[in-house]
Amino acid sequence: MEPSRKIAFRIAIIYLIIGVLWIFATDYASLLIAKQDLKLYNFFQHYKGWIFILATSAGLYLLVYSRTKRILHSKEKLEQKEKELERSNEHYRSLFHHNPDGVFEADSQGKLMALNPEGELIIGYKESYIKGRDALEFVIPSEWEMASALFRKVIAGHPQKFELTVRNRLKQKRILRCSLLPIVVDGEIQGVFGIGRDITEFKANEELMITTEKMSIIGELAASVAHEIRNPLTSLKGFVQLMSSTRKLDDQHLDIMMSEIDRINLISGEMLALGKRQDVVFRKEDLLSIMSHVMVLIEGEANMKNVMIQLEDESMDMMHIYCDQNQLKQVFLNLLKNAIEAIDDSGLIKIKLSSNGAAAMVRIEDDGAGMEEERLAKLGEPFYSTKEKGTGLGLAVCFSIVKRHKGSIRFASTVGKGTTVEVEVPLAK
Ligand SMILES: Nc1ncnc2c1ncn2[C@@H]1O[C@H](COP(=O)(O)OP(=O)(O)OP(=O)(O)O)[C@@H](O)[C@H]1O
Ligand SMILES: [Mg+2]
Structure with a gap:
């Protein structure tokens, strides 16, 4: 039954019960009074209807008053709640619509x-x-x-x-x-x-910066790579001249020639791979193999400056990382190139690979010029360079690539003693 009908029904029932009880009670009382006092009986008969009307009117008044008061009160509360709801809905709509x-x-x-x-x-x-x-x-x-x-x-x-x-x-x-x-x-x-x-446009700019800097590195490495290729070519030429004059084949000479050709192939292959235009692709790669590829490209530059590079792998296991290998190679090339450039003439660069179970760490330590506090604080700012021909994009690119790989770079340096760079990248699970 609907609530309003229920309330009306309940009032009617109460009214009926009171009415019936009143009739029974007053009839019984009349009987008792009539036996004792006729005058009082007449008086009672005359006014019992009026008493009933007065009493029920008062009862009805109280009942309807308290009921309507409660209903109106809850209606007010409901309206207030509705307004609050409407307001918070509007807040939400603004946040949604005008975001x-x-x-x-x-x-x-x-x-x-x-x-x-x-x-x-x-x-x-x-x-x-x-x-x-x-x-x-x-x-x-x-x-x-x-x-x-x-x-x-x-x-x-x-x-x-x-x-x-x-x-x-x-x-x-x-x-x-x-x-x-x-x-x-x-x-x-x-x-x-x-x-x-x-953030498409922002990413495109970042990508452009990385590509520009990669091309500039390739350009800078070109001279030393060409140099690296010239040595095996010279020895190949010597063997070919020898063979053409003696008209004899020597197995040992052939082996050397083969390994020289392999080396030329390796260096030019690395250069080509780095220069290739490619989408950024994240794959599981072996850190040591990435580092060995970088060594092939940077060795010429190091040789030209009499710098020795030592690579030590201190990790117990193969270190797999989820990365874009070309971008990571670019990071290590930049860092190694900086290390070589910090060394005046002949020096040592130590590369250590290690892992702490969760992340792989590459530590590059040079015994070059080092740098003071102010310069350390500026590392990674685009276009910050102290070199005559430096673009100052090298480290900016390193930072953004490493961030992309959810890793971190730290520098420590002492003037006159050298610089240590630590790159940490999470290991692939
Ligand atoms: N290993 C290091 N030892 C000493 N100084 C360094 C080292 N690495 C970086 N720096 C300093 O940080 C500066 C910024 O390096 P960054 O690689 O960003 O630019 P750059 O090397 O000057 O130019 P580019 O990389 O374009 O050739 C360098 O100019 C140099 O002063
Ligand atoms: Mg640099």
């Missing part, structure tokens, strides 16, 4: 529920189009696995921050810096909110 970042809402299955105007601009689709679609539809396939894993963490109650590449309506890739957080209602996670900032 300068793209904001979306997805249910616990990853189906999109809402998208704000900035989000529509980034992705190029209207909110009505994306509603009900799987959020992964807009993520590039190579990042599906990562995105799903992060989504699961958020659904388990842990907010996440990460970079994600999506494809817009024009099939262009956009890189977003995303935050995902759970939507908790009544203590239960009902879905996720996502906030994404388009």
